[in-house]
Amino acid sequence: MRHIISILLENEPGALSRAVGLFSQRNFNIETLNVAPTDDATLSRLTVTTTGDERVIEQITKQLNKLIDVVKLVDLTEGAHIERELMLVKVKAHGAQRDEIKRTVDIFRAQIVDVTPSIYTVQITGDASKLDAFVQAMAPVGILEVARTGVSGVSRGDKVLNL
Amino acid sequence: MELLSGADMIARFLKDEGVEYIYGYPGGAALHIYDALFRQDDVKHILVRHEQAATHMADGYARASGKPGVVLVTSGPGATNAVTGIATAYMDSIPMVVLCGQVASHLIGEDAFQETDIVGVTRPIVKHSFSIRHPSDIPVVLKKAFYLASSGRPGPVVVDIPKDMTAPTERYEYVYPKKVRMRSYSPVTRGHAGQTRKAVDLLLKAKRPVIFAGGGIVTGKASEALTDLARRLNMPVTTSLMGLGGYPQGDAQSLGWLGMHGSYEANMAMHHADVILGVGVRFDDRVTNNVSRFCPTAKIIHIDIDPSSISKTVRADVPIVGAANHVLNDMLGLLSEREPEQHVSLDDWWSRINEWRSEREGKLYEPAGEGETLKPQQVVEAVHRATHGDAYVVTDVGQHQMFAGQYYKFNKPNRWVSSSGLGTMGFGLPAAMGIKLSYQDDDVVLFTGEGSFQMMMQELSTCKQFGIGVKIVNLNNQSLGMVRQWQDLNYKSRHAQSYMESLPDFEVLLSAYGFRAITVRTPEELEAALEETFADKHELVFLDVQVDPREHVYPMHVPLGSMRDMLLSKTERTS
Ligand SMILES: Cc1ncc(C[n+]2csc(CCOP(=O)(O)OP(=O)(O)O)c2C)c(N)n1
Ligand SMILES: [Mg+2]
Numbered sequence: 001m002r003h004i005i006s007i008l009l010e011n012e013p014g015a016l017s018r019a020v021g022l023f024s025q026r027n028f029n030i031e032t033l034n035v036a037p038t039d040d041a042t043l044s045r046l047t048v049t050t051t052g053d054e055r056v057i058e059q060i061t062k063q064l065n066k067l068i069d070v071v072k073l074v075d076l077t078e079g080a081h082i083e084r085e086l087m088l089v090k091v092k093a094h095g096a097q098r099d100e101i102k103r104t105v106d107i108f109r110a111q112i113v114d115v116t117p118s119i120y121t122v123q124i125t126g127d128a129s130k131l132d133a134f135v136q137a138m139a140p141v142g143i144l145e146v147a148r149t150g151v152s153g154v155s156r157g158d159k160v161l162n163l
Numbered sequence: 164m165e166l167l168s169g170a171d172m173i174a175r176f177l178k179d180e181g182v183e184y185i186y187g188y189p190g191g192a193a194l195h196i197y198d199a200l201f202r203q204d205d206v207k208h209i210l211v212r213h214e215q216a217a218t219h220m221a222d223g224y225a226r227a228s229g230k231p232g233v234v235l236v237t238s239g240p241g242a243t244n245a246v247t248g249i250a251t252a253y254m255d256s257i258p259m260v261v262l263c264g265q266v267a268s269h270l271i272g273e274d275a276f277q278e279t280d281i282v283g284v285t286r287p288i289v290k291h292s293f294s295i296r297h298p299s300d301i302p303v304v305l306k307k308a309f310y311l312a313s314s315g316r317p318g319p320v321v322v323d324i325p326k327d328m329t330a331p332t333e334r335y336e337y338v339y340p341k342k343v344r345m346r347s348y349s350p351v352t353r354g355h356a357g358q359t360r361k362a363v364d365l366l367l368k369a370k371r372p373v374i375f376a377g378g379g380i381v382t383g384k385a386s387e388a389l390t391d392l393a394r395r396l397n398m399p400v401t402t403s404l405m406g407l408g409g410y411p412q413g414d415a416q417s418l419g420w421l422g423m424h425g426s427y428e429a430n431m432a433m434h435h436a437d438v439i440l441g442v443g444v445r446f447d448d449r450v451t452n453n454v455s456r457f458c459p460t461a462k463i464i465h466i467d468i469d470p471s472s473i474s475k476t477v478r479a480d481v482p483i484v485g486a487a488n489h490v491l492n493d494m495l496g497l498l499s500e501r502e503p504e505q506h507v508s509l510d511d512w513w514s515r516i517n518e519w520r521s522e523r524e525g526k527l528y529e530p531a532g533e534g535e536t537l538k539p540q541q542v543v544e545a546v547h548r549a550t551h552g553d554a555y556v557v558t559d560v561g562q563h564q565m566f567a568g569q570y571y572k573f574n575k576p577n578r579w580v581s582s583s584g585l586g587t588m589g590f591g592l593p594a595a596m597g598i599k600l601s602y603q604d605d606d607v608v609l610f611t612g613e614g615s616f617q618m619m620m621q622e623l624s625t626c627k628q629f630g631i632g633v634k635i636v637n638l639n640n641q642s643l644g645m646v647r648q649w650q651d652l653n654y655k656s657r658h659a660q661s662y663m664e665s666l667p668d669f670e671v672l673l674s675a676y677g678f679r680a681i682t683v684r685t686p687e688e689l690e691a692a693l694e695e696t697f698a699d700k701h702e703l704v705f706l707d708v709q710v711d712p713r714e715h716v717y718p719m720h721v722p723l724g725s726m727r728d729m730l731l732s733k734t735e736r737t738s
């Protein structure tokens with residue numbers, strides 16, 4: 001099963017490599033990884049999506065928690081949650097295709113953020129499956145480049161991950 | 164207010180922390196620190212001949228004393244030489260603080276002379292690591308390092324110290340931090356009350372219980388609580404190799420140790436158990452054999468201070484995260500509330516266990532008679548007698564290690580010192596030295612093999628410099644015996660590279676360092692030599708004991724089988 005694990009990490013040198021290194025060291029897999037500072041300058045937030053059976057996920061969370069730099073951790077997929085990812089896609093956009101692409105972009109509620117005579121750059125946010133669907137939809141016109149941020153997320157309702 | 168340089172802060176901190184010995188080797192990036200150590204007398208530095216030995220010395224000291232061992236090495240090759248020792252300590256959860264010199268901050272990342280990213284190199288084999296960013300951080304960082312190394316589940320901590328952090332010209336205020344807090348680290352001690360109650364209920368209903376205790380009993384100082392609980396419940400106790408001595412082996416309820424080369428009765432009892440109480444163990448593959456066939460009828464209670472050890476390989480039915488000592492005492496408390504205990508009779512279980520015991524009695528090996536080539540097992544038994552079972556016993560890795568564990572019976576914790584998790588050949592001599600330095604009035608015996616000994620034999624020079632009187636028993640089978648055993652069993656005796664041609668003459672070798680070696684071939688010679696060896700507690704003596712090279716270690720788990728599937732000798736196996 002796919003899990004989204006969010007971690008509050010001490011904003012210390014080496015902390016990120018400890019967290020990420022753990023995955024390869026223990027043969028856990030990482031599908032996406034997203035890290036950035038938080039409102040608290042001493043903490044960064046790391047979100048990782050991974051897959052594994054119950055036993056593997058239990059080990060992943062326990063091993064992460066054991067890292068001295070990990071302050072708090074939540075498996076977002078254990079409850080209702082909001083999952084978002086941002087993607088920038090460059091696609092070939094010639095002649096009649098330009099309108100066609102524009103229509104698809106609207107359907108996905110994406111935005112064209114940069115234009116040249118032959119290229120559109122599209123920005124789209126959503127959960128991972130929406131982004132996958134958009135990539136599929138664009139494949140026939142010709143994708144030049146894809147940049148995804150990796151999944152980030154929060155729990156729904158009053159559940160929060162902070163100190 | 165006192166102003167000290169970073170280097171002087173390190174020396175002072177070690178004194179304030181109560182460190183008596185540090186083990187190390189100098190080099191460019193560590194020279195300010197060495198100069199600071201030179202200008203004080205409180206902390207004694209032991210100069211090894213290879214940095215790996217420094218880590219094993221610290222490790223040996225830590226296993227015997229329960230306190231962290233401290234290492235000081237220089238950057239680059241000094242630090243990389245320490246890696247094997249750090250990994251050894253990590254695998255066995257041994258408290259250790261390793262101070263590594265580093266190139267000056269402005270050179271980091273430039274491939275400077277003797278620059279190695281040692282924090283990166285050691286990342287998977289440390290409990291944690293630090294890099295010093297400012298000299299004034301030194302006291303707090305060192306305090307954190309000691310705290311982390313020795314609390315919770317202990318382990319090695321590396322502190323990387325760029326040379327400019329210890330410059331003699333830069334002085335800052337020094338205060339010894341009595342305590343440190345880390346918001347992201349608070350090891351549990353107390354176990355969950357409801358789970359503990361469940362565990363007690365399960366134990367009281369058990370018909371075929373076994374207590375399985377590990378290194379956590381020794382590090383967690385829980386031997387007494389364990390012994391009380393076992394006696395109270397009249398339950399058999401087996402230990403892992405790491406737990407040897409955590410329960411007195413002279414006790415009638417002791418089954419010895421279990422696992423790949425564990426005792427027949429321990430492995431049989433585990434396999435047939437209905438409830439297993441695992442305390443401070445991690446159910447590793449050398450214990451369980453094939454996990455999917457492990458103890459098919461047992462419910463498992465698992466107490467460990469490290470939540471990640473629980474249900475990692477074997478699923479626990481009653482998991483309890485907590486310090487062994489606390490949880491066992493809580494269990495004892497619950498038991499006394501229940502007098503008189505409605506305890507199931509274990510008479511049937513004990514008679515089965517006693518049958519298993521008698522099945523193998525007198526069949527473990529055939530000792531050599533007068534004039535015959537010695538069996539390694541009987542050498543260990545003779546050393547046990549000569550030391551009244553009260554020595555610190557250190558081993559290297561191989562057949563001799565298993566024989567030492569099997570035939571030296573331990574009644575106290577912290578007396579068995581062996582690299583179990585990593586299985587590091589070369590560990591023995593320096594680990595024994597680390598213990599002997601701090602326990603001068605005790606016998607410290609190293610059981611080694613001619614293969615392992617040659618990995619660290621340069622340390623005889625350190626023994627000479629510091630007058631370290633360890634007793635070395637070389638079970639010389641002229642081969643990498645454990646490798647040879649596997650080749651006998653799995654490769655039709657094709658002994659690829661397991662034969663040690665061109666062994667040194669150990670008498671000559673030892674005399675080069677000013678020590679005595681005695682060559683022993685027969686049981687008669689052994690008795691006489693042992694008397695000489697242990698006559699003077701402070702003299703290093705090396706016994707080169709020529710033992711039968713064909714001997715195998717048994718019992719031995721059949722690969723991929725269950726706990727009860729064992730080879731019992733070259734010709735017998737369990738059905
Ligand atoms: C550093 C290291 N290299 C290789 C091994 C693999 N190994 C395990 S036991 C063994 C043989 C040890 O020979 P010796 O020290 O003579 O002991 P014996 O088995 O003969 O008693 C070897 C090579 C190891 N454990 N450690
Ligand atoms: Mg040998």
